[in-house]
Amino acid sequence: MTSKLSLRIIGLALCCAAAALSLGTTQGQAQSVVVMVNGEPITNFDIDQRSKLNRMSHKADSRQQVLEDLIDEKVKIKEAKKYGVNPSDSDIDSSFSTMASRMRMSTAQMTNMLAAQGIRPDTLKSRIRAEMVWASLVRGRFKDSLQVSEREVQAQLKGGDDTKAVESFEYQLRPVVMIVSRGSVSESLDARRKEAEQLRGRISSCAEADRVFKAMPNAAIRGIVIKTSADLPPALREILDKTPVGHLTPPEVTKQGIEMVALCERKQSTADTPRKREIREKLFGEKFQAKSKEYLQEVRKAAMIEYR
Template sequence: MTSKLSLRILGLVLCCAAAIPGLGTVAARAQSVVVMVNGEPITNFDIEQRSKLNRMSHKNDSRQQVLDDLIDEKVKIKEGKKYGVNPTDSDIDSSYATMASRMRMNSAQMTKMLAAQGIRPDTLKSRIKAEMVWGSLVRGRFKDSLQVSEREIQAQLKGGDDSKAVESYEYQLRPIVMIVARGSDSVDARRREAEQLRGRVTSCAEADRLFKALPNAAIRGTVVKTSADLPPALRDILDKTPVGHLTAPEVTKQGIEMVALCGRKQSTADTPRKREIREKMFADKFQAKSKEYLQEVRKAAMIEYR
């Protein structure tokens, strides 16, 4: 009974579609296959969906560019399966949620935003999957050739005014907060109190005793950071602060904050400049290897235009 009813409903839908001029033609055109990639179809609908997604990020790629991207993604995913790189739905959903959070949304809100532009969430998830697969493949298969040596970094540093940039420090820090209630008009008074206390502290042991005994104040445990971990403005402040002393009071959401500098020593860790060079060189090597590998994989793929 159910089977017969389903067939009747299907027949009714098809008849209605045929009765509306052009509707059947539009649907067929949207789902018509443009190219087969290793036995998997890419349709006009896929191209239209990706074009809409690209326009949301202000990319006005031509139809052929969009098609090429979709072909590349098909061959990337096929290559990944060959080497056992196949993200689960959970992995993809997690990456989708992370992308949404960077836009200050949750997954449901981003799905709703995409739907408002006529875009299915699977359109974005397909791109995410291809990027995850390809990133893992290139890093895994060509790990050694992507490494950036110290010699390469030093070669980049030579000839430039990077004498200071090659110095790296390790800082031992103890954050301090003097709590100020929200909406309180005592911020200025609390700041003056912080300045007075700052002048009395000449060691971290003194800071520990003082702020542990002070009402509405806290001194946290030691945090170790290197030059590359800190923003330039904070590095500059710490380099000018004597060891055992406090940085100038700063008003934050928590109250009045300072940092006790408990130690500063030269380190072999990357400096900010060296890290910047290392990341740039790695990105360049990755891009070159990715392009070369993709050309190789695409040549071996079965791509049939319709």
């Protein structure tokens, strides 16, 4: 009896030892170094993590491409540190939080979403850090060569048949809200909308709008807001261009209630038109990408990259 029990204990011990050895081998393979970049390792685990993150973004990069991207990030961060570009952990956390907000999630929800895919938050934060420091470094070091001149913008506009492309306006606006309590019946909302339409037909100056809405219960008029054509979405720009100065835009139902905008002034401006801003941003993006690629190649040549 004792002999059989001893054999079982020995067998169990051997199984546990084998399992531990197997686990240790698996973990060792995952953490094995694939390449050293300026003395810093990139492991199989790093490659696996980034591959999972890429799949979440619907990027089907090969393992080699993922490795090359990780090498690029290592050299970018080292080069940035050389010039004092080194964001703090709180800066990276803030950017991580902003990314979560754009996806309409909290930081915790974003972390949980990544964890569900087997991805550590640090994997995404490392990518954020590399993108942040590189953009800052390239913009700072090559600021002059990245500038887009008015001549370059005009060359892109030349030959276009859109006359609005060369017109820009500055608008002085006063937003107005006629408050409707949440959960109000549709009849109350309709009545408030009809009241807004009546006021819209009657008011013909911002001074009058100021007087009327300040005296009206459950209503408010805000201070002057100045916007240019390029600052506004196309739909609002079109409405403002059709609205006579001093009058109100058509009422719109929002969470607050009924909202309108009093157009106090509209005048031509030398600021960029929406089309010119679009061209300027496109040209800047092209220059930035070209300079970034050239600079990265230069930095990689000078880096110590040792494949294992």
